[in-house]
Amino acid sequence: MRRGYEDLERDNPYLVLPRRLARMREVLARRQKDLVLFLDRVKNEHNFSALIRTAEAVGLQEIWYGFEEPYEAPINVGVTLGAHRWVFLRKTEDPRATLEDFRNRGFQVVVTWLGAGTRDFREVDYTRPTVIVVGNEVEGVSPELLPLATHRIMIPMVGMVRSLNVSVATAVILYEAFRQREAAGLYERPQLSSSEIEAILRKWAYEDVLRQRRKK
Amino acid sequence: MRRGYEDLERDNPYLVLPRRLARMREVLARRQKDLVLFLDRVKNEHNFSALIRTAEAVGLQEIWYGFEEPYEAPINVGVTLGAHRWVFLRKTEDPRATLEDFRNRGFQVVVTWLGAGTRDFREVDYTRPTVIVVGNEVEGVSPELLPLATHRIMIPMVGMVRSLNVSVATAVILYEAFRQREAAGLYERPQLSSSEIEAILRKWAYEDVLRQRRKK
Ligand SMILES: C[S@@+](CC[C@H](N)C(=O)[O-])C[C@H]1O[C@@H](n2cnc3c(N)ncnc32)[C@H](O)[C@@H]1O
Ligand SMILES: C[S@@+](CC[C@H](N)C(=O)[O-])C[C@H]1O[C@@H](n2cnc3c(N)ncnc32)[C@H](O)[C@@H]1O
Numbered sequence: 001m002r003r004g005y006e007d008l009e010r011d012n013p014y015l016v017l018p019r020r021l022a023r024m025r026e027v028l029a030r031r032q033k034d035l036v037l038f039l040d041r042v043k044n045e046h047n048f049s050a051l052i053r054t055a056e057a058v059g060l061q062e063i064w065y066g067f068e069e070p071y072e073a074p075i076n077v078g079v080t081l082g083a084h085r086w087v088f089l090r091k092t093e094d095p096r097a098t099l100e101d102f103r104n105r106g107f108q109v110v111v112t113w114l115g116a117g118t119r120d121f122r123e124v125d126y127t128r129p130t131v132i133v134v135g136n137e138v139e140g141v142s143p144e145l146l147p148l149a150t151h152r153i154m155i156p157m158v159g160m161v162r163s164l165n166v167s168v169a170t171a172v173i174l175y176e177a178f179r180q181r182e183a184a185g186l187y188e189r190p191q192l193s194s195s196e197i198e199a200i201l202r203k204w205a206y207e208d209v210l211r212q213r214r215k216k
Numbered sequence: 217m218r219r220g221y222e223d224l225e226r227d228n229p230y231l232v233l234p235r236r237l238a239r240m241r242e243v244l245a246r247r248q249k250d251l252v253l254f255l256d257r258v259k260n261e262h263n264f265s266a267l268i269r270t271a272e273a274v275g276l277q278e279i280w281y282g283f284e285e286p287y288e289a290p291i292n293v294g295v296t297l298g299a300h301r302w303v304f305l306r307k308t309e310d311p312r313a314t315l316e317d318f319r320n321r322g323f324q325v326v327v328t329w330l331g332a333g334t335r336d337f338r339e340v341d342y343t344r345p346t347v348i349v350v351g352n353e354v355e356g357v358s359p360e361l362l363p364l365a366t367h368r369i370m371i372p373m374v375g376m377v378r379s380l381n382v383s384v385a386t387a388v389i390l391y392e393a394f395r396q397r398e399a400a401g402l403y404e405r406p407q408l409s410s411s412e413i414e415a416i417l418r419k420w421a422y423e424d425v426l427r428q429r430r431k432k
Contacts, residue, residue, distance in 0.1 A: 023376070030374045046262045050381040057373040057380055079381060086376040122395075155391070157273040158246045158403060160239070160302045164273055164387070165266040165295060171384040172391045175371070179338075187374060 015209045024204055025197070027086070031061040033191040034129035035177055036102070039065040040095060040145060041136040042074075042166055049079035050167035051134075056083035058178040059187065061200075063087050064131075066095035085207060099148045102131045109133060111141055111149035112173070114163060121153040126177035127184045134170050231425045240420055241413070243302070247277040249407040250345035251393055252318070255281040256311060256361060257352040258290075258382055265295035266383035267350075272299035274394040275403065277416075279303050280347075282311035301423060315364040318347045325349060327357055328389070329368035330379060337369040342393035343400045350386045 016024075037055050042048050042065065052075070055063055065073060073091065075084050092098040099109050107129040112121075124130075133149070135141030140163075146152070155164060155172050164172075181187060190197070232240075253271050258264050258281065268291070271279055281289060289307065291300050308314040315325050323345040328337075340346075349365070351357030356379075362368070371380060371388050380388075397403060406413070 027374065027376050050384055053377055053381055054384050056375040057377050059374045081377055081379070083375070083377045156394075156398075158243065158275045158394075159272040159299070160243050161269055161273050161297055161299045163297070165269055165383070167381070167384060168266055168270050168387040171380070171387055175388045175391075178372075178374075182372075 016205045020208070021201070021205065024201055027059075028192060028197045028200060029190045030059045030187045031190075031192050032059045032181060032186065033061060034107070035060055035126065035181070036107070036131045037063045037170065037174070038095070038099065038131050038133045039063070040133055040141050041067055041139070042134065043071075044137055044166075045074040045076045046079055047137065047165065047167040048074045049076040049084070051170050052087060052089070053080050053083040054167070054171045054174055056086050058174045060174075061087055061192070062090065064090045064092060064098060066092045066098065068093065068095075086204065095142070095145060096148065099131065099133070099145060103148065103150075105129075107131050108150035109148050110151045110153055111145060112154065112169060113146070113149070113152035114140060114154060115152075118152040118154040121155050121173050122176055124151050124153055126180045127186060130177070132170070132173055132177070134166055134173075137166055232421045236424070237417070237421065240417055243275075244408060244413045244416060245406045246275045246403045247406075247408050248275045248397060248402065249277060250323070251276055251342065251397070252323070252347045253279045253386065253390070254311070254315065254347050254349045255279070256349055256357050257283055257355070258350065259287075260353055260382075261290040261292045262295055263353065263381065263383040264290045265292045265300070267386050268303060268305070269296050269299040270383070270387045270390055272302050274390045276390075277303055277408070278306065280306045280308060280314060282308045282314065284309065284311075302420070311358070311361060312364065315347065315349070315361060319364065319366075321345075323347050324366035325364050326367045326369055327361060327365035328370065328385060329362070329365070330356060330370060331368075334368040334370040337371050337389050338392055340367050340369055342396045343402060346393065348386070348389055348393070350382055350389075353382055 037060055039048065039051065042051065052063060073089055103109055109131050110124055111133040112135060133141055133145060155169055253276055255264065255267065258267065268279060289305055319325055325347050326340055327349040328351060349357055349361060371385055
């Protein structure tokens with residue numbers, strides 16, 4: 001089988017089968033560069049992993065996670081099913097500075113918040129450049145991040161429970177953003193430049209081949 | 217404190233504080249008797265529990281789960297945060313018969329299906345009596361249940377991953393059902409009869425008091 005790859009390499013610098021390469025291109029053409037997810041101290045491995053998988057499925061390319069102290073991303077590959085490989089997973093030890101930076105670059109910061117001054121999540125216009133901030137399983141989003149919020153949002157609930165699971169809440173919001181962006185045609189024109197696409201493709205294809213080889 | 221409860225009992229047969237009782241009544245007035253969730257062999261405790269929590273939050277009262285062999289509901293109370301106590305959790309060892317029974321009672325059976333003949337989940341009218349069927353983490357919904365489907369639905373995805381986590385997919389569908397039902401005014405008039413409400417209230421209140429006492 002090694003020989004097969006060498007043959008392929010001659011015609012195809014990316015080393016992956018043409019069908020797979022076409023799929024990667026299709027996916028990258030729909031990536032939403034200006035829709036970003038920010039996880040504030042999400043610690044449970046199952047939640048963290050399900051979150052990445054959903055974000056990847058709706059076309060996010062960039063996911064940030066913040067911890068004050070050094071902390072590794074709690075990834076469970078049985079739950080991400082590989083999704084963590086298809087996005088840029090970025091860590092910050094200074095969540096405030098990271099969000100401020102997004103604001104300076106013209107992003108609205110949409111913070112999930114179960115307290116006062118919050119509005120229905122469907123009222124926000126997610127077609128604008130947006131960072132969505134979700135919070136820790138027990139404490140929610142840190143109050144220190146609130147001053148950076150352009151909007152505070154909440155998903156309505158009519159039961160006895162007081163909150164949703166964080167991976168569930170994030171999915172509901174991301175699918176609303178997806179719906180709005182699709183209606184606005186944002187999935188029809190590529191947001192990544194062709195050089196960005198080629199750079200990501202090389203990385204994806206390279207890692208894909210490494211994985212294939214390792215499996216043998 | 218035991219004495220406190222005895223005092224209360226005289227004025228309030230339900231034994232819970234008036235504010236809590238009022239909240240229970242409010243929640244029951246919004247329960248959607250004709251929106252039911254059916255879990256086909258969902259085995260992961262985190263998924264199962266997050267699912268119940270979401271279903272409770274959007275006002276479901278009845279959740280079925282099916283396994284061919286005897287199998288206990290895999291509940292993690294750290295994830296449900298008590299939600300499993302506020303719904304009827306019903307088990308069946310014959311999923312086909314259970315779904316057939318729903319069809320005979322006028323319910324549409326909406327099956328999540330990633331294969332052929334499936335439509336966008338937003339195209340379905342969830343204001344009708346509906347059972348939503350979601351499937352096992354690895355195998356999805358059993359093909360044996362397909363003949364019972366009124367509709368097969370799928371949530372669109374534009375990434376490299378081929379499916380969503382089951383608790384995430386269910387939440388996205390349930391919130392679409394919630395949205396449609398709210399727009400149609402279905403949360404404004406109680407669906408449970410007053411005798412059903414009183415029966416559930418007695419059970420909830422009784423269990424609530426037991427829990428309070430146990431905590432002391
Ligand atoms: C379990 S909740 C945290 C609950 C915490 N007691 C609080 O008050 O924020 C964890 C995260 O899930 C998200 N979340 C849960 N329920 C939500 C809802 N109804 N609306 C918006 N976000 C929600 C938020 O990102 C929240 O920070
Ligand atoms: C991880 S999926 C199962 C994947 C399985 N390989 C299949 O083809 O069905 C587990 C369950 O999540 C739900 N699910 C996952 N992604 C979905 C999507 N895009 N649309 C609808 N339901 C989905 C379905 O209920 C499915 O049975």
